[in-house]
Amino acid sequence: MQTIDIIQAEVPHRSATGTGRVMMEVTGLTSHYGRIKALHGIDLQVKEGQLVALVGANGAGKTTLLRTISGVQPASGGSIRFIDSDITRLRADRRVKAGICQVPEGRRVFGPLSIEDNIKLGAFTRPASEIENGLAKMFELFPVLKEKRALPAGTLSGGQQQMLAMARALMGSPKLLLLDEPSMGLAPLLVDEIFRVIKDLKAQGITIVLVEQNAHAALSIADIGYVLETGKVLLSGPGRELLQNEQVKKAYLGI
Numbered sequence: 556m557q558t559i560d561i562i563q564a565e566v567p568h569r570s571a572t573g574t575g576r577v578m579m580e581v582t583g584l585t586s587h588y589g590r591i592k593a594l595h596g597i598d599l600q601v602k603e604g605q606l607v608a609l610v611g612a613n614g615a616g617k618t619t620l621l622r623t624i625s626g627v628q629p630a631s632g633g634s635i636r637f638i639d640s641d642i643t644r645l646r647a648d649r650r651v652k653a654g655i656c657q658v659p660e661g662r663r664v665f666g667p668l669s670i671e672d673n674i675k676l677g678a679f680t681r682p683a684s685e686i687e688n689g690l691a692k693m694f695e696l697f698p699v700l701k702e703k704r705a706l707p708a709g710t711l712s713g714g715q716q717q718m719l720a721m722a723r724a725l726m727g728s729p730k731l732l733l734l735d736e737p738s739m740g741l742a743p744l745l746v747d748e749i750f751r752v753i754k755d756l757k758a759q760g761i762t763i764v765l766v767e768q769n770a771h772a773a774l775s776i777a778d779i780g781y782v783l784e785t786g787k788v789l790l791s792g793p794g795r796e797l798l799q800n801e802q803v804k805k806a807y808l809g810i
């Protein structure tokens with residue numbers, strides 16, 4: 556397999572909002588499901604304020620990488636440094652406290668619970684005094700959730716459930732937000748809406764790692780993109796440069 560690294564040397568950082576300080580450094584990361592090796596030594600860097608997109612075909616390892624960063628999937632080798640600490644062996648709940656919040660694939664909201672209670676669940680690391688304020692901010696960001704706050708989460712549409720899952724993660728005041736396939740299964744108009752929210756969060760300075768099947772949309776808004784293939788980084792570079800890359804066009808953009 557050909558490995559081309561467009562950025563590492565010549566374009567260290569292009570985020571409009573980023574400070575250029577490295578927030579997370581993943582080095583030689585491997586992960587297994589039993590005897591199946593899903594990640595084969597991933598190197599990835601995320602700087603403060605950046606939006607980093609992970610794209611690639613089904614089974615490339617994108618979800619596994621996100622889950623290994625959030626700690627719900629163990630690393631079998633390599634390391635993850637977050638801010639000033641090695642978190643490779645840290646429990647998932649401690650990583651949330653450290654500021655890493657994940658919105659899992661498929662939303663996973665608690666259907667029978669009210670929308671408001673679902674959002675509050677995300678605040679388990681925050682003092683009770685901050686919860687009302689956090690809730691008000693989420694209702695500002697997602698007005699549709701405010702209107703329906705007392706209803707069971709299961710009554711929401713797919714796109715609204717995605718917003719709810721994002722609001723829940725944001726209640727943890729993440730330094731790093733991990734989004735797994737937020738546009739999955741959504742109608743085009745809702746996809747636009749979700750991407751608008753992601754751009755908004757980036758503009759607010761939240762650092763984001765975004766996993767997406769929709770490679771074009773993800774690379775269009777990403778500072779940096781990584782293309783994964785069979786558990787390895789095939790290419791990395793500024794999102795807009797990857798969009799112009801012939802290999803990416805053919806394999807992932809259907810051009």
Ligand SMILES: Nc1ncnc2c1ncn2[C@@H]1O[C@H](COP(=O)(O)OP(=O)(O)OP(=O)(O)O)[C@@H](O)[C@H]1O
Binds near residue numbers: 591592611619
């Ligand atoms: N629970 C599991 N048990 C065994 N193998 C798994 C499990 N989850 C994922 N895998 C395997 O690990 C590899 C990476 O899968 P992963 O779900 O991370 O890829 P992905 O890029 O996120 O794909 P998708 O877009 O389909 O979610 C694949 O070969 C997959 O079959």
